[in-house]
Amino acid sequence: MLSEDLKKIRDLQVREDVPLLPLTSFRIGGPAHLFLVPGSLKALEQTISYLSNRYIPYKVLGRGSNLLISDKGVKIVMSLAALNSIHSSPRGHFLKTVSVGAGCRLDSFVSWSIRNGLSGLENLSGIPASIGGAIAMNAGTNKFSMSEAIEAVQFTGPDGSCWLRRDRLQFDYRSLRLPDRAIISAARIQLCKADPDRIRRRVKRVMLKRRATQPAGEPSAGCIFRNPPGDSAGRLIDRCGLKGLRIGDAEISKRHANFIVNCGKASALQVVDLLKIIRERVQKETGIKLVPEVSVWGMET
Ligand SMILES: Cc1cc2nc3c(=O)[nH]c(=O)nc-3n(C[C@H](O)[C@H](O)[C@H](O)COP(=O)(O)OP(=O)(O)OC[C@H]3O[C@@H](n4cnc5c(N)ncnc54)[C@H](O)[C@@H]3O)c2cc1C
Incomplete structure (x- = not known):
């Protein structure tokens, strides 16, 4: 029904069950149940108006370089890739x-x-x-x-x-x-x-x-935590001796402690577990509460 309604919007591409993993730099995440690609500003306006007026939540995808997406995926994702003039x-x-x-x-x-x-x-x-x-x-x-x-x-x-x-x-x-x-x-x-x-x-x-200075060629989402005021998250994580710590295929980069890299088939849950360990250890040893920089879709961190 939702999909059929959306397909009536001119210049809106509506695709179902689209894998998001290849669209993220982390190479992690399940599919989007509905994947929407507006081809014009008007199509974007009509789509947002349709969804918002019905209180239907959706996510906006850019280049997918700062995302950790749940292994189960998310319901509706909108990509603005076609609005690139x-x-x-x-x-x-x-x-x-x-x-x-x-x-x-x-x-x-x-x-x-x-x-x-x-x-x-x-x-x-x-x-x-x-x-x-x-x-x-x-x-x-x-x-x-x-x-x-x-x-x-x-x-x-x-x-x-x-x-x-x-x-x-x-x-x-x-x-x-x-x-x-x-x-x-x-x-x-x-x-x-x-x-x-x-x-x-x-x-x-x-x-x-x-x-x-950054791990090249390994899938990641860039810096995983924000730098706390006047300090660097990477320095704090390194100070706690966490570089190289690994859960499954998710590893705290040996090169840059504020990067988690996907060494193969890391799952979102493995990354979330690493995030928890880092936050707990850094808080215990330095008193500083790290805040994730990565946008997390479909999960609690
Ligand atoms: C190897 C590597 C190096 C990096 N180095 C840096 C760095 O030096 N400095 C730095 O700041 N970041 C860095 N990053 C992180 C990332 O590149 C940035 O955060 C970037 O701005 C994310 O843009 P994106 O289009 O990929 O957004 P996405 O990852 O697709 O989305 C990120 C967030 O922005 C929202 N969003 C995207 N587009 C829109 C829109 N049109 N309207 C509203 N919300 C939107 C999404 O919903 C999501 O919440 C790095 C990442 C990697 C993988």
């Missing part, structure tokens, strides 16, 4: 405002910026994300975070879409407070003109640093 405003000699759909991949956007001689997001190079996910998580490094490049964000909710300028957005460390029942559908990003070769060199430096 990029438009540059013709105005401005030095500063340029670029509008981009939430489903655009961050790396595609950075490549586009380099091709167009526009600088601004190089420090985020190598962070696997969609634009929507990078804004929702205020993705970043200790030098720069997504919020710093944002001019405005478009939110879509049950009553349609609206733009909010940067000064009305509540960004925090690795988070953005979303308006009630709304999701991010697009953003305006401020970039400035620069020599493409210089931007390329900067991107290369950032990528080299990333490769030297």
Whole structure:
């Protein structure tokens, strides 16, 4: 019934029992009972309006790089991957405002910026994300975070879409407070003109640093805990001697203690068990309560 109703929305792809595991960087998680892919802003608005007005909960999938999904899966997932267009405003000699759909991949956007001689997001190079996910998580490094490049964000909710300028957005460390029942559908990003070769060199430096400090090639969800104020979660976990601890195929990375890596067929439950051990040990030995950075779908942590 639900599926049949949704199929009536124009430009909305409705698929059933879609495996989510290949759509996440952790390579963990069961299927989505319904997987929705709006092909236009109008389809997105109609879908959200339909679901919200009936109080039907759903999850929004970006690039799946900060997710731990239950082994049993989740009911309804909406992917914004098709809303990925990029438009540059013709105005401005030095500063340029670029509008981009939430489903655009961050790396595609950075490549586009380099091709167009526009600088601004190089420090985020190598962070696997969609634009929507990078804004929702205020993705970043200790030098720069997504919020710093944002001019405005478009939110879509049950009553349609609206733009909010940067000064009305509540960004925090690795988070953005979303308006009630709304999701991010697009953003305006401020970039400035620069020599493409210089931007390329900067991107290369950032990528080299990333490769030297993070476990490469092993499935993970990036940093699993938020850094507590003035400290680093990785340092605390390392201090408790937990590097390399393993449950099944889920292992605390030997390279970066704040990464849990999937060494093969780790289950979500194994990761949750590791999270519990880490939190208990760190709290017992340092008094600090770690808070997960990873978004968990369909389970308690
Ligand atoms: C190897 C690796 C390295 C990483 N390095 C970093 C790093 O240096 N810095 C950093 O900050 N992060 C890092 N991460 C984590 C991850 O890349 C970021 O959190 C990223 O912003 C997630 O974006 P996503 O599109 O993959 O979001 P997803 O993982 O798909 O979703 C994450 C959360 O955002 C929500 N969301 C996604 N899109 C939208 C939307 N359009 N509207 C509303 N909510 C939305 C989802 O519902 C979910 O709750 C790393 C991850 C990996 C695997």
